[in-house]
Amino acid sequence: MKNITNSKLFSTLLFFLTVLVIAKLIWLVLSIQFLPKSGIEYSEKNKLKAFYYPVRLSNSKKYKPKVIVAPINTKIIQPKKIVRGMKDYKLLALYHTSELLVVTVAKGAKTKVLAQGELFNGFKLKSAGRDYALFNKDGKEFKLHLKNIKVKKAKKTAPKRVAKAVSRSVKKKGIIATDDGATKIVSKGLLSSYTKDIDKVWKDIGIGEHKVNGVLTGFKVNFIKRHSDFEKLGLKRGDILTAINGQELDSYNAAFSFYKEMDSIENLTLSIKRNNQEMELEYEIQ
Amino acid sequence: MQMVKRIFGGFFLLIIFLWLVAPKQELYFLLEKELKKSDIIISNEHFVDTWYGLEIFDADIYVKGIKLAKASSLKLHIFFLYNRLIVENIETEVDPKSIDTISMIFNVIKPYKIAIKSSGSFGVIEGGVYIMERKLLLRVKESKNMNAFKKFLSHDEKGDYYEKYYKQ
Numbered sequence: 001m002k003n004i005t006n007s008k009l010f011s012t013l014l015f016f017l018t019v020l021v022i023a024k025l026i027w028l029v030l031s032i033q034f035l036p037k038s039g040i041e042y043s044e045k046n047k048l049k050a051f052y053y054p055v056r057l058s059n060s061k062k063y064k065p066k067v068i069v070a071p072i073n074t075k076i077i078q079p080k081k082i083v084r085g086m087k088d089y090k091l092l093a094l095y096h097t098s099e100l101l102v103v104t105v106a107k108g109a110k111t112k113v114l115a116q117g118e119l120f121n122g123f124k125l126k127s128a129g130r131d132y133a134l135f136n137k138d139g140k141e142f143k144l145h146l147k148n149i150k151v152k153k154a155k156k157t158a159p160k161r162v163a164k165a166v167s168r169s170v171k172k173k174g175i176i177a178t179d180d181g182a183t184k185i186v187s188k189g190l191l192s193s194y195t196k197d198i199d200k201v202w203k204d205i206g207i208g209e210h211k212v213n214g215v216l217t218g219f220k221v222n223f224i225k226r227h228s229d230f231e232k233l234g235l236k237r238g239d240i241l242t243a244i245n246g247q248e249l250d251s252y253n254a255a256f257s258f259y260k261e262m263d264s265i266e267n268l269t270l271s272i273k274r275n276n277q278e279m280e281l282e283y284e285i286q
Numbered sequence: 287m288q289m290v291k292r293i294f295g296g297f298f299l300l301i302i303f304l305w306l307v308a309p310k311q312e313l314y315f316l317l318e319k320e321l322k323k324s325d326i327i328i329s330n331e332h333f334v335d336t337w338y339g340l341e342i343f344d345a346d347i348y349v350k351g352i353k354l355a356k357a358s359s360l361k362l363h364i365f366f367l368y369n370r371l372i373v374e375n376i377e378t379e380v381d382p383k384s385i386d387t388i389s390m391i392f393n394v395i396k397p398y399k400i401a402i403k404s405s406g407s408f409g410v411i412e413g414g415v416y417i418m419e420r421k422l423l424l425r426v427k428e429s430k431n432m433n434a435f436k437k438f439l440s441h442d443e444k445g446d447y448y449e450k451y452y453k454q
Contacts, residue, residue: 015296016299019296019299019300020303022300023303023304023306023307024303024307026304027304027307027308027309034316035309035312035313035315035316036312036315036316036318036319037312037315039314039315039318039328039331040315040319040322040327040328040329041327041329041330042327042329042346042351042353198380202437251350251351252349252350252352253348253350253351253352253353254351256352260379
């Protein structure tokens with residue numbers, strides 16, 4: 001035993017082990033002090049949801065209204081007393097799930113996308129059912145139905161040939177405005193030409209980040225080529241794009257998600273800030 | 287003399303052991319943390335620990351929250367004096383649709399630079415991150431299909447290049 005402990009081999013082995021332990025200890029201290037214990041994983045935010053519109057804003061024959069099924073867990077509040085009102089208002093769109101309630105309301109040519117709790121001319125969006133939305137104002141409740149849009153009347157005044165003519169015109173011109181001027185109809189082909197060739201986008205429009213206190217709150221239009229499609233869409237230099245179809249543009253991913261899904265979108269609401277005023281631009285994709 | 291031998295021997299042994307027992311995965315996490323500062327996230331990857339480094343498979347690469355690419359293989363070789371990251375078979379969501387390889391090398395002989403070389407359907411680019419100048423400079427060595435990048439490139443007597451300075 002004495003021979004072994006005194007041998008050169010044992011001494012060398014002990015030396016190696018000591019150095020190994022020192023190396024391990026150095027890394028242990030560095031790991032505890034400076035190295036992270038876990039990696040960084042990407043967590044995806046909610047994807048862009050297509051907005052629900054009960055009718056096409058233009059008079060198209062092909063359109064068949066979709067049916068919204070109220071979520072099972074959603075409590076539909078039956079108001080005790082409904083006061084007739086909001087006669088000049090139209091409920092254009094309703095998107096209602098257990099997590100999210102977003103509507104588009106129009107008064108004349110002015111439209112606004114509202115989330116639950118938001119105000120429009122003093123009317124506060126309270127809740128919604130299958131085909132209606134409830135608003136509060138001055139302690140009174142107001143019910144706005146989707147059927148307020150006069151579909152039948154529109155059909156009478158817009159015969160088939162008018163719808164066909166509209167469709168032809170959209171295909172030819174790319175973008176046309178509806179009669180009331182509140183909405184623009186954009187051809188799918190025109191959108192596809194931009195999604196297939198990103199260079200075409202940057203030739204016509206320049207967009208940069210818009211940050212408030214270092215936080216991305218939207219994308220600013222830095223320039224728009226004259227007579228370009230983006231100008232026809234109603235965008236102007238200096239506009240800040242804040243949301244698309246109710247989805248806030250607070251990340252590049254939100255903007256990119258929209259770009260990727262643009263081909264499948266049928267209706268589009270662009271929320272913008274122009275001269276510090278919030279506005280909504282409505283488009284129908286045909 | 288015996289003592290001097292022991293000290294030098296011990297020092298070199300310590301370097302070798304430090305390399306062998308390095309917590310490569312944690313060092314990779316540190317790299318991820320640094321990349322996060324530039325809004326780059328490598329996600330959903332699988333690791334294989336090797337004695338000289340780390341191999342990572344099927345990594346999704348996000349830049350500013352956008353999934354830009356999926357890399358089938360990332361090889362991180364840590365030799366302290368010479369460190370290398372090789373990314374292979376990258377499929378991207380935007381042009382160019384495929385990148386064959388990207389290699390990044392940090393060599394102690396050139397401590398001022400992280401050398402970058404990449405090849406793919408766009409051609410070949412070479413350059414690096416100049417640490418002191420906080421500059422990324424990439425030069426086009428062989429151009430095949432550069433249309434998607436044209437607007438980002440500048441031109442001088444050596445050809446097309448991309449240059450970007452980073453803030454402190």
